[in-house]
Amino acid sequence: MTAADPRLAAAVAGDRRALEELVAEILPRVRNLVRYLVRGDAEAEDIAQEAMVAIVRGLPSHRGEGTLQSWSDRVATRATFGCLRRVRRARAQLDGGADLEAVPHPDAPPDEYIASRRAVALLDRIPDDQRHALVLHHVLGMSVPDISADLGVPLETVRSRLRIGIGKLRALHGGERC
Amino acid sequence: MDEPLPSELLPRLDGLPGPARALTSARSAAMVRSIVDAALADPDAPARAEAPARMGWRRALRFAAAILFCFSGAVAPALVRHVKHTVAPRSPVAPPRQPEPRRERKHDLAPPAVEPPRTVAPVPRPMPPAPIVSVPRPNVSPAVEELDVEKAPPEDLLALANERRRVRDWGGADRLYRATSRRFPDSDAAVVAGVASATLHLEQLRDAAGALRDYRQALATRPTGPLAEEARWGIAEAERALGDSAAEALALRDFLAKHPGSALAPAARRRQAELAP
Numbered sequence: 008m009t010a011a012d013p014r015l016a017a018a019v020a021g022d023r024r025a026l027e028e029l030v031a032e033i034l035p036r037v038r039n040l041v042r043y044l045v046r047g048d049a050e051a052e053d054i055a056q057e058a059m060v061a062i063v064r065g066l067p068s069h070r071g072e073g074t075l076q077s078w079s080d081r082v083a084t085r086a087t088f089g090c091l092r093r094v095r096r097a098r099a100q101l102d103g104g105a106d107l108e109a110v111p112h113p114d115a116p117p118d119e120y121i122a123s124r125r126a127v128a129l130l131d132r133i134p135d136d137q138r139h140a141l142v143l144h145h146v147l148g149m150s151v152p153d154i155s156a157d158l159g160v161p162l163e164t165v166r167s168r169l170r171i172g173i174g175k176l177r178a179l180h181g182g183e184r185c
Numbered sequence: 186m187d188e189p190l191p192s193e194l195l196p197r198l199d200g201l202p203g204p205a206r207a208l209t210s211a212r213s214a215a216m217v218r219s220i221v222d223a224a225l226a227d228p229d230a231p232a233r234a235e236a237p238a239r240m241g242w243r244r245a246l247r248f249a250a251a252i253l254f255c256f257s258g259a260v261a262p263a264l265v266r267h268v269k270h271t272v273a274p275r276s277p278v279a280p281p282r283q284p285e286p287r288r289e290r291k292h293d294l295a296p297p298a299v300e301p302p303r304t305v306a307p308v309p310r311p312m313p314p315a316p317i318v319s320v321p322r323p324n325v326s327p328a329v330e331e332l333d334v335e336k337a338p339p340e341d342l343l344a345l346a347n348e349r350r351r352v353r354d355w356g357g358a359d360r361l362y363r364a365t366s367r368r369f370p371d372s373d374a375a376v377v378a379g380v381a382s383a384t385l386h387l388e389q390l391r392d393a394a395g396a397l398r399d400y401r402q403a404l405a406t407r408p409t410g411p412l413a414e415e416a417r418w419g420i421a422e423a424e425r426a427l428g429d430s431a432a433e434a435l436a437l438r439d440f441l442a443k444h445p446g447s448a449l450a451p452a453a454r455r456r457q458a459e460l461a462p
Contacts, residue, residue, distance in 0.1 A: 026221055026224075027217050027221050031213070034213065034216060034220070035199075035213075039201075040198055042205040042206075043195075047446045048205070049447070051205060052205075056216065056219070059224075060220055060223050060224045063224035064224050122193055122196055123203030126196050130195075141195065173190065176190070176194050177194065180194055
């Protein structure tokens, strides 16, 4: 899927079928990205849907600078953070470890699906600010200055969150293997 | 800080199943439609206020029991890597995965060794079981041209079972799942096969009692494993099909206690309310 994808122009022009094809193509990655950023499957599904709606509505503003995938990643990330801010109170209730039961047994099959589920279960156990920095930097490949600008926090804060987050993630991973 | 993280800590972001829960193609299609509906309904309205999409998605939860089909389809081929302890790295710069070419299978399956289904009422389903989402995976070809069920490794048995299921050969699929469980007892492959077989019995073979037995066996083998949620939900569904409301209520209570954040939790609570005296 490239910026020159004829489906993009067709979708923007109102071709529902083209739009559905694009959504079907983008949706799996967006669901995964949102799940990386958001604690818990149920909330991630709701937010992924909202992120997708934001992407669809933003398609006319996509100017073809960069790939549609990277653009949709950014839109999804921003939509996710927007949703998280709105539901902060509800999320605070979930922060008590509601999803800890989702941490798989150490004997879980290390297949790719299971591995990614295991990884996100570990992410669920570290603070959101560190989680978001880790995902933006190590999953989306954003630079520290870009993260700093997106999150509105100083560069050193981003670096600190990354450093501490990696340490926690490694510790959790090591502890789970023991 | 900029040191690369091991892939098991933060696997690559892509469109394949995980870390978001795997979806059936039916549920995925329903989501696509509701997203497009919501986006086109009122372009100026905030996304959060799009009730139709949210309702559509919520309704789709009713079908989430079929997730197992997709899940086992995704897991089975990848058990190759599990058994060989060679999980493919998912580095952020890895090239896109290429679809695995379909292989012709020349063998004929022996007659299914399926137990005669017990006569029970079919499970009430809002829609037929969703087909498996076709997820291309590289290097996971079962390479089964002449499969010997008594010698084949578990990943080949599971991959072929998925093929049988795709062509709606429920008996053939079940025979392969059972061969996997019999030959590799207490393994992860046996758990995957057990839950997949149970779902076949519940949804296709009208054998809720057999499904219940298999779900319980899978849960006993891996009570906190990645399929425990599906197994607990399956137990509740099987009890419902058997008409044992008290057992179903207990199963739902157990499901919600163990998986309060599950996507199926709202459906479980609704069913609990229906069963309440």
